[in-house]
Amino acid sequence: MSSVKNPLILRQLFHKETSTYTYLLACGNTKEAVLIDPVLDCVERDLKLLQELGVHLVYGMNTHVHADHITGTGKLKEALPDCKSVLGSKSGARADVYVAQDENVKFGNLALECRSTPGHTNGCTTYVLHEHEMAFTGDALLIRGCGRTDFQQGSPSVLFESVHSQIFSLPKHYKLYPAHDYKGVIFHIILLLLFLSMWHFFFPGFSVTTVEEELAHNTRLTKTKEEFIKIMDNLNLPYPKRLDESLPANLMCGVTDPVPS
């Protein structure tokens, strides 16, 4: 096997209002691209960037059914009819392609391995790009934290097992890219904190981590399973502000996805 890697175009994009990271990945050879966790509000930005980079979107993928923002997948599909939506097979939501454990999502000469990482939601999927030694963890693992487990089929016990068996088992130097830059607090608290100049406490401003870093420094997932469950069961987080609009839309692949006949 050649040690020369297939070139990757990678762009980490940020939606400031919900602190959501979207990832554009494209095969440098064939220009086939995927977007992981696109945000409805940013679809125009993403379409423009795809065009500017000269890449062709084949999949709009989500790591899970989001509760804090509406996915851009439906609107992307409207603009780019060749694009297919991808979700974990246990998500309970609509998608063109459902992926299960160990399946691959191919774009050009590159492939994302799907790892089922439930616990934040049932359908949570981590996408691993082995050739470039990185993984996209969604809300299963955040930098120094993790997604909440108190609604949408959440389970701290299941999440603990998912992260340890599917993410922490990757080689230590693998880079991990999460779906958000925050530590599990919710947007309407943050808005207030903005004006108290306390952003940096809840939005540390990190963009990437590694397996090794999280094994050593994750504030929750370095604990024992029992301690982790206790922490997660006592977070007492408020109801996500945008859940009532986000969840129904995301179960249908975003607001503009056409209703099936």
Place this chain on the structure above:
Amino acid sequence: MSSVKNPLILRQLFHKETSTYTYLLACGNTKEAVLIDPVLDCVERDLKLLQELGVHLVYGMNTHVHADHITGTGKLKEALPDCKSVLGSKSGARADVYVAQDENVKFGNLALECRSTPGHTNGCTTYVLHEHEMAFTGDALLIRGCGRTDFQQGSPSVLFESVHSQIFSLPKHYKLYPAHDYKGVIFHIILLLLFLSMWHFFFPGFSVTTVEEELAHNTRLTKTKEEFIKIMDNLNLPYPKRLDESLPANLMCGVTDPVPS
């Protein structure tokens, strides 16, 4: 010459209030590190990250004397007395090490080449890491935009020449990392826009670009020099909100830098 690169640890860090990017670079072999454009408000975060990564800060570098936030260099030096501050020789501000065109800043087995890129300020310096095919452009070049040129020795004509001769002359595939994610608008306008949900217009959420992308898609620097000067002379931007506190502090390497005897 060996084709095996000296490993680089790179972290792009974000200060949300001023949309400033700070870059942590460390030599993966020796663990010597530099911070480019550290922010005073984020020094505790940065110190913690340095410790967690097990790296040793040798330089706190600035691409220029900032007008929108206070540099973290002074406070970093207070916590880490071995760390030296670095600035462009034409900055007119205080630093331990002044760098001029073509000089190198070494950290471990890696080195940043200094390129003088005045126009936003006189002392603006772009730091190029040739071994990893990337450059840190400060405010000289932003993604699809550039820094303002209407105060602090700014000159659109000089900036145009700087970017074209020192940045656009790099190989097309080089990655470019800017000091900010915005398009030249100012913070107190943005605060208002937050509540009008217009973030994405002024904060596109981009984190990296390439020489090739900016040569093709920069909204200002793809114009002729005459057109560029006209654009920059007619921006009519308001006075930076934090200039009155930032500039005097940054001329002294950050508020906590001791006064020389």
